[in-house]
C-alpha cells in the first residue's frame with residue numbers, strides 16, 4: 503500500500519493508505535482530525551474544505567496520495583496553542599455565523615482563503631461569490647457574510663471594519 | 668470507489684507508456700475524475716497522476732498565449748499576462764465552478780473531458796486555439812466531436828493549449844445556480860481567425876459555432892447586428908433547468924451581452 507508523508511497543522515504525519523483513500527478519510531480516520539466534515543461526498547458542499555499548500559480545496563475530492571509532501575491545515579490547526587481563536591473563528595462566534603455548525607469548518611477554511619487572497623478589500627458581493635462552493639442549510643448565509651467582512655480588517659492588521667455592509 | 672494502482676511518472680514518455688494500457692486513466696485536478704470514480708462509473712486499473720510532468724505554466728509571446736495542460740483555473744484567472752492579452756479568458760477561468768474547484772481543476776482536464784456544459788471549450792473554439800498533445804497539434808474545429816467526445820486517441824496526453832491573441836473577445840454565461848456550469852455560455856471573438864462565436868451548455872452535442880451570428884458580426888460588430896436572428900431550438904438541451912426554447916433565447920441574450928462586453 504502507498505505510504506504518504508505530509509505536514510498536518512505544522513506537525514509531520516505519515517500513514518499507509520490505499521490509493522483510493524481520500525484526503526478527508528486520511529485526516530478523519532487515520533489521523534483522528536474529525537473537525538473536517540463530509541457533507542455530500544459529491545464535491546458540492548464544501549464542508550470538507552482544508553488548506554493544501556495554502557489553497558482551500560475540497561478534501562473529499564483529492565486523493566491522500568496527491569497530498570504526499572504537502573502542508574495541510576485543518577480547522578484544528580487554526581487556534582493558537584493557548585486556545586486563542588483565529589480571528590475568523592472569533593468573528594464567526596461574535597456574529598452568530600453558525601447554527602448546527604456542520605458547514606462551519608469548511609466555511610471558515612474557505613473564508614480565510616478568501617480574505618487572504620483579497621488584500622485590497624472585499625465587498626459583500628465578492629464574499630457571497632466566494633462562498634459559492636460552501637453550502638449552509640441553517641443560517642441563510644447572512645451572518646456568515648457579516649463575520650467574514652468583520653474578519654477582513656483583523657486579518658489584514660487594520661482597525662477599521664471592511665466596507666462590506 | 669474501487670481501488671487502483673497509483674503512479675506519478677516524472678516524464679511525458681513514462682506517462683505515455685503507462686497510459687498505453689487501456690485500463691489506465693490520467694489524473695489531472697481530479698475534479699471530474701474523482702467524482703466519477705466514487706460513483707464507480709469508471710474502473711481504471713491504474714491512475715496516472717500528471718502533476719509531475721512539468722505541464723503547468725503560461726507563456727505569452729508572438730501574439731500567442733500558451734497554457735500548459737496542468738495549469739489550474741485559478742492560475743489562469745490570476746495571471747497578469749493572460750489578463751492583459753486575453754482578459755476574456757482570465758475572466759472565464761475566474762468563473763468556473765467555485766474557488767475550491769478552481770484551485771485544483773485544470774485546462775487540460777476540462778478539455779479532455781469536454782463536458783457539454785463546460786466553459787473552456789467555448790474559448791478554445793471561438794478563439795481558434797490549438798490543442799497540443801504528446802503526439803500532434805489539433806485545431807479547435809476538429810478537436811470537439813460531441814458530448815464528452817474529442818479527437819484525442821486512447822492514451823494521448825494534452826500538453827498545452829495555444830490561443831492566438833484576439834483583437835476583441837468576451838465570454839458571458841448564464842450559470843446553473845447550483846453547479847455554476849453553463850446553462851448557456853457564449854464566447855465571441857474577433858481576431859486572426861476572423862469573427863467566431865462559440866456556444867456551450869446549450870447544444871446536445873456540446874460546444875458548437877453559431878454561423879448565423881458570425882456572419883452578422885462580420886458585417887457589423889455590434890450587439891444590434893444580432894437583432895432578429897433567431898437561434899433554432901432543435902438540437903438544444905431540454906431539462907429541469909430549462910427548455911430547449913428557453914436555451915435558444917438565452918443564446919441570443921448571452922451573445923449580445925458578450926459582444927457589448929467585448930466593445
Ligand SMILES: Cc1cc2nc3c(=O)[nH]c(=O)nc-3n(C[C@H](O)[C@H](O)[C@H](O)COP(=O)(O)OP(=O)(O)OC[C@H]3O[C@@H](n4cnc5c(N)ncnc54)[C@H](O)[C@@H]3O)c2cc1C
Pocket residue numbers: 545546692693694695696697698699700701717736737762763764765768771772773774775776777778779780784785786787823824825826846847848849
Ligand atoms: C462542483 C464543481 C463545479 C464545476 N463547475 C464547472 C463550471 O462551472 N464550468 C466548467 O467548465 N467546469 C466546471 N467543473 C469542472 C472543473 O472545472 C474541471 O475542469 C474538470 O473537472 C476537469 O479538470 P480536472 O483537471 O479536474 O481533470 P480530471 O478530473 O483530473 O480529469 C478529467 C478527465 O480528463 C482526462 N485528462 C485530464 N488531463 C488530461 C490531459 N492532460 N491529457 C489527456 N487527458 C486528460 C482524465 O483522464 C479524465 O478522464 C466543475 C467541477 C466541480 C466538481
Ligand code: FES
Pocket residue numbers: 539540541542543544545546547548549550551560561562563
Ligand atoms: S463533502 Fe466535500 S464537497 Fe461536500
Ligand code: FES
Pocket residue numbers: 599600601602603604605606637638639640641
Ligand atoms: S450552520 Fe448548519 S449547515 Fe451551516
